[in-house]
Amino acid sequence: MSDKPSVLFVCVHNAGRSQMAAAWLTHLAGDRVEVRSAGSDPGAGVNPAAVAAMAEVGIDISAETPKMLTVDAVKESDVCVTMGCGDTCPVFPGKRYLDWQLEDPAGQGVEAVRPIRDEIERRVRTLLTELDAPPQH
Template sequence: MSDKPSVLFVCVHNAGRSQMAAAWLTHLAGDRVEVRSAGSTPGDAVNPVAVEAMREVGIDISAETPKVLTIDAVRASDVCITMGCGDACPVFPGKRYLDWKLDDPAGQGLDAVRPIRDEIRVLVEDLIAEIAPGPAA
């Protein structure tokens, strides 16, 4: 890993879990970590319930857009995290691959998405403690 680790969150549609994870990592780690998110079959827009759930904790992801997963994004990342949706990242030597088993917020109401959001925060906090400990910049 370089001085500034990079993390790629991958989910099928890049509209819910991966967007929330990227937002948490950006919010909690500041500029200590380079953050990317992508999907194998990106949706048209970020899930509005995920947007609302993140807004409740003071993080605005309304301007985010789903992005397509590319080999270059994987190659440029130190850690690639799939979000329990069965996606597979291309495998490159020297990369770390994790799969976070998370419920899918698609089609769920806000009451169901809040616990997913909160679980993602805990996972992101643990990741930060491991790859980029210290105060946010």
């Protein structure tokens, strides 16, 4: 186990919200936080509107791929942030769970994804301060 905190972001398809959240945390925390993302029913690829919205703020998630949520991924994380996946995320004692109610960007254009991206950034910045790992920027 690492000394640095680890965060797992989970949404159904691991194609939009969880990918954007993981990218924000990686961007802001650098290597001070271990970041993972996964989905309970991974999609075929990352949402192109999410890729475009993140590119607008200088973060490239075009090479990311949706990953299947595993019990090990949850066990290995200090914080598990769910985004619309309901009860599919396994719960273990001693873990911190957050449920972020965010609109699903699936099937929406970049204009609709921008406010979701910005809200995810705000929440990730708050999470970072709670993890006591201040942003690099």
